[in-house]
Amino acid sequence: MIKVNEHFLKLQTSYLFSSISQKISDFAKDNPHREIIRLGIGDATRALPPACIAAFHKAVDEMGQDASFRGYGPEQGYLFLREKIAENDFQARGAEVNADEIFVSDGAKCDTGNFQEILSNDITIAIPDPVYPVYVDTNVMAGRTGTVKDGRFEKIVYMECTATNDYIPQIPEEPVDLIYLCFPNNPTGATVTREALIQWVDYARKNKSLILYDAAYEAFIRDDAMVKSIYEIPGAREVAVEFRSFSKTAGFTGTRCAFTVVPKECMAYDSAGGAHSLHTLWNRRHSTKFNGVSYPVQKAAEAVYSIEGKKETAAIISGYLSNADRIRREMDELAYDYVGGQHSPYIWIDAKTDSWEFFDMLLNKAGVVCTPGAGFGRCGGQHIRLSAFNSYANVETAMNRIREALKDA
Numbered sequence: 132m133i134k135v136n137e138h139f140l141k142l143q144t145s146y147l148f149s150s151i152s153q154k155i156s157d158f159a160k161d162n163p164h165r166e167i168i169r170l171g172i173g174d175a176t177r178a179l180p181p182a183c184i185a186a187f188h189k190a191v192d193e194m195g196q197d198a199s200f201r202g203y204g205p206e207q208g209y210l211f212l213r214e215k216i217a218e219n220d221f222q223a224r225g226a227e228v229n230a231d232e233i234f235v236s237d238g239a240k241c242d243t244g245n246f247q248e249i250l251s252n253d254i255t256i257a258i259p260d261p262v263y264p265v266y267v268d269t270n271v272m273a274g275r276t277g278t279v280k281d282g283r284f285e286k287i288v289y290m291e292c293t294a295t296n297d298y299i300p301q302i303p304e305e306p307v308d309l310i311y312l313c314f315p316n317n318p319t320g321a322t323v324t325r326e327a328l329i330q331w332v333d334y335a336r337k338n339k340s341l342i343l344y345d346a347a348y349e350a351f352i353r354d355d356a357m358v359k360s361i362y363e364i365p366g367a368r369e370v371a372v373e374f375r376s377f378s379k380t381a382g383f384t385g386t387r388c389a390f391t392v393v394p395k396e397c398m399a400y401d402s403a404g405g406a407h408s409l410h411t412l413w414n415r416r417h418s419t420k421f422n423g424v425s426y427p428v429q430k431a432a433e434a435v436y437s438i439e440g441k442k443e444t445a446a447i448i449s450g451y452l453s454n455a456d457r458i459r460r461e462m463d464e465l466a467y468d469y470v471g472g473q474h475s476p477y478i479w480i481d482a483k484t485d486s487w488e489f490f491d492m493l494l495n496k497a498g499v500v501c502t503p504g505a506g507f508g509r510c511g512g513q514h515i516r517l518s519a520f521n522s523y524a525n526v527e528t529a530m531n532r533i534r535e536a537l538k539d540a
């Protein structure tokens with residue numbers, strides 16, 4: 132008899148996006164003439180930068196000639212891309228990361244989800260609440276948690292992020308082995324200070340823990356003095372793995388290209404206390420289960436680092452950030468408390484009421500879609516996430532409609 136992996140049965144069905152779609156389609160049916168503006172999406176809306184498109188086309192043409200055709204590439208990614216990443220994203224900022232410590236992949240979702248596979252099941256895990264759900268669910272699938280009680284899995288240490296701690300996860304009182312951090316954060320848009328990150332790295336070194344640092348939204352940090360990579364923190368190479376993605380940086384959500392940095396000093400320990408290189412283990416796992424990102428996509432990603440590519444991606448990001456500024460201005464005027472939006476496409480707003488009720492109210496009165504915070508964890512129960520991934524004109528209209536709707540709310 133074939134048996135199921137029973138850990139999958141512990142997973143909570145995610146009603147978030149299906150409930151949102153259902154509510155939107157009901158609303159559209161009842162209000163066929165009302166235009167709906169979606170500020171709930173976490174997906175890029177602007178076209179790929181022209182420099183990426185040109186490189187993409189050129190690489191596709193190369194694939195059409197026997198002389199320049201490429202078959203399987205290196206599982207870890209082509210050196211032309213890994214070298215550009217190492218130089219531009221890390222070495223240029225004084226962070227020591229070498230090309231052979233970079234693993235190119237088809238997404239930070241897969242990488243943040245898969246990395247736990249090379250770690251023991253017998254570890255304690257600290258995860259923020261609210262959270263990008265992939266971190267929780269992949270640990271549940273692996274059998275590292277108990278069952279769910281009141282919306283929370285046994286054996287996970289939840290780091291509550293609320294207004295009282297400026298939505299920043301605090302170091303747990305008990306020692307934990309694996310820590311998930313995400314800055315700028317999804318869903319809150321909060322950013323971390325260098326000082327706080329120093330404390331996390333010190334904690335991890337003291338406890339021989341590992342930090343999985345998700346920097347998928349790093350490109351939205353507009354203050355160059357702020358920390359963009361955890362490897363800007365001394366000692367982080369021993370205790371941190373960093374995830375990055377071209378998805379939000381350059382609109383690659385549908386094109387698919389990302390990367391994970393695993394420094395050679397980074398270790399995990401066996402039950403006898405022996406140290407093992409995570410770089411070696413991840414290389415083994417990656418090359419066993421993954422066959423590389425396509426050549427044209429890696430060429431398109433490489434173009435992000437060209438002079439034109441840098442200018443064009445900066446312009447796209449700055450467009451989204453102008454949208455975020457517009458949302459923040461409106462929330463200031465409406466006297467709603469919020470975090471994020473300054474170095475992030477997300478604004479996390481204290482709705483002062485149940486997040487689904489607020490969602491319904493915004494949809495019905497303003498025709499605007501937000502994301503109810505409850506979908507990201509218990510701490511999101513009275514918050515909503517607004518996203519800046521849209522056109523400025525739509526954001527402007529949405530803000531005007533929200534102002535009207537909240538006037539008589």
Ligand code: PLP
Pocket residue numbers: 173237238239240241243263313316317345347375376377378384388389
């Ligand atoms: N990490 C975070 C925090 C995200 O919000 C997302 C996507 O929304 C991802 C990773 C996924 O990135 P990718 O498109 O590279 O899979």
